[in-house]
Amino acid sequence: MSYKERTPVENNSSLDEIDLSKIFISIGRGIVRFFKSIFRFFFLYLDTLISKTKIILALVLAGIILGIAYFYAFKPFYESRMTLNSAYYRGEFLDNSIQNLNRLCSENNYRVLANLLKIEPEKAKTLRKIQVEQIISPNMQMLIDLYKSTKGNQRRIDSLILNHSDSTFQIMVQVYDTTTLVGLDTILVNYIKNNKFVNKRIAIERKNLLNRKAKLIRESKNLDTLKSYMAKSYLPQGPGKTGTNVTLNDKQSNPIDVYREDFRLYDLQLQIDRLLFINSEIEIIDRFITFGKPASGTIEKNAVKGALIGLLAGLLYVFYIILREGLRRFRLIIDED
Known part of the structure; x- marks a missing residue:
């Protein structure tokens, strides 16, 4: 079994x-x-x-x-880039201005292009393409890469790119004749500066800077008066008396803090003078460079x-x-x- x-x-x-x-x-x-x-x-x-x-x-x-x-069969073209900084322009304004020029280039509308840039029509015909891109700082790029590594952060990335305050741009141009690059950087900067919206912002900013400078000068004069009183307080005022502090309305003032404040105001005046002197609404960092080899290939x-x-x-x-x-x-x- x-x-x-x-x-x-x-x-x-x-x-x-x-x-x-x-x-x-x-x-x-x-x-x-x-x-x-x-x-x-x-x-x-x-x-x-x-x-x-x-x-x-x-x-x-x-x-x-x-x-x-x-x-x-096709004309060889040359490519060059210019880097500039703008204290007033932001991405959308500069991008719209350059896109209008690039569209005129693609449409071969050289008469309007020459009129906008205030150049000869023959020189405008040598322009093939004009583009602009915003340069993101290393710190901003590091934040974007950090958010990219984590899922669900696309909204944060879009917000960073939209609201970041970097103001450095790079303009790329393609031309059929390298002689067109001579003076083209100044021509494009003048075209950008002729924007009415930017001109208003520049005028307001310069007026604010001048008003702030005048106020700093007045405050510096008041501090000079206070320093003179402090200097006198160190002189003997009677037998056996030497001053080490200044009393204003029963409140003691530290001379070192007063002198530090005077230097701080002086530094602020220098910064304002620098902004007014260099006219930094648009500052060229790197100009166009003429290259011998065409970008279209030899x-x-x-x-x-x-x-x-x-x-x-x-x-x-x-x-x-x-x-x-x-x-x-x-x-x-x-x-x-």
């Missing part, structure tokens, strides 16, 4: 072992077939590539010719790009031939069935 009961269990365990071995064998055969098919396709592709060498070389040569033709670069495109076209052609032959054989198999 016990033998009959154990026999089915032993048979089931042996069947399970046989089934698992078959599964592992099937997996191994599948992996082998997969790698064999990869190697078969690789050697088939290599063989087809060798057999079509002449066609591929012809495509590469055609790409070189087209690259050289592109260089002579004839050698265009030839290399054309050769690479021709080579890519040849490789895709070989792949198309293999795919077409495979589909043809697949149709024959279906027809035979």
